[in-house]
Amino acid sequence: MWVLESEDHQAAVVDGPNAQGALAVCAAEGLTLTTLLTTHTHGDHIGLHHHLDLEGRLASLRVVGAAATASAIPGLTDPVAQGDVVTFGGVPLTVWRTDGHLTGHVCYLGGDAAFVGDTLFAGGCGKVFDGPMSAMADSLMRLGALPSQTAVFCAHEYTLDNLAFAWWVEPESEPLRARIRAVRALRAQGRCSVPSTMAEEQATNPYLRPGSPQLRARLAELVPEAPLETTADVIGALRRLKDTGRHRQVVDLEAV
Ligand SMILES: [Zn+2]
Structure with missing residues (x-):
């Protein structure tokens, strides 16, 4: 979960599996929790809402989330759709709908921040549960076109596994090698690899690089049966290959 702090010491929390962490941060930092920003309705993102509801604290909060999934978001007060603007602490946040x-x-x-939930991850992307793959591809391409200085706040620390897969499909990429070494060093110190920057994602995240000729050539070797004509084809081939978990058998990050 991410906690946003306003100048007048209000807190907005983006998603969360439970209320414990959010309330502990607010108490430690002297913040009043006023706002929940919901990216989607998986249990590890709206457990927060359920817990606050059980404690009788949800009713006093502003709860922002997609109008399209309104019935699945406890306490929703501000249903939003593509292009809407939500303000927290005087900072406008634009809502992008990113299906997939x-x-x-x-x-x-x-x-200069993007809270991307489970759509884009550091070095990877979320699983495609609802799809279709073309919607996921559109969502990723839109996010990947954000300015390079954008800080990417994704929802899980899956970076090393994502980068292992990335190394399998873009072997010997120098920006990727540098990123793998940097993230391994961070993780060895018990530190997080997120947020990342869009510049890092554009340079090393295979799902944002479907036009790369080297990536396409490598995919043609690894999954010769997969069509690789459209952007959605390439992203779909990457996502399905990652889902097999085969990269965990063949990539040794210590050797990178
Ligand atoms: Zn999810």
């Missing part, structure tokens, strides 16, 4: 992982998934973009 789950229908009705939304991201919040503003102030």
Whole structure:
């Protein structure tokens, strides 16, 4: 989960599996929790809402989430859709609907930050549960076109596994090698690899690089049966190959 702090010490929390972490951060930092920003309705993202509801604290909060999934978001007060603007602490956050992982998934973009939920991950992307793959491809291409200085706040620390897959499909990429070494060093110190920057994602995240001739050539070797004509074809081939988990048998990050 991510906690946003306003100048007048209000807190907005983006998603969360439970209330414990959010309330602990607010208490430690002297913040009043006023707002929940919901990206989608998987349990590890709206467990927060359910817990706050059980504690009788949800009713006093502003709860922002997709109008398209309104019935699945406890306490929803501000249903939003593509292009809407939500303001927190005087900072406008633009809502982007990014279907693919789950229908009705939304991201919040503003102030050189993007809260991307489970659509884009550091070095990877979310699983495609609802799809279709073309929607996921559109969502990823839109996010990948954000300015390079955008900080990418994704929802899970899956970076090393994602980068192992990336190394399998783009072997010997120098930006990827540098990123793998940097993330391994961070993780060895018990530190997070997120947020990342869009510049890093554009350079090393295979799902944002479907036009790369080297990537396409490598995919043609690894999955000769997969069509690789459209952007959605390439992203679909990548996602399905990652889902097999085969990269975990063949990539040794210590050797990178
Ligand atoms: Zn999810």
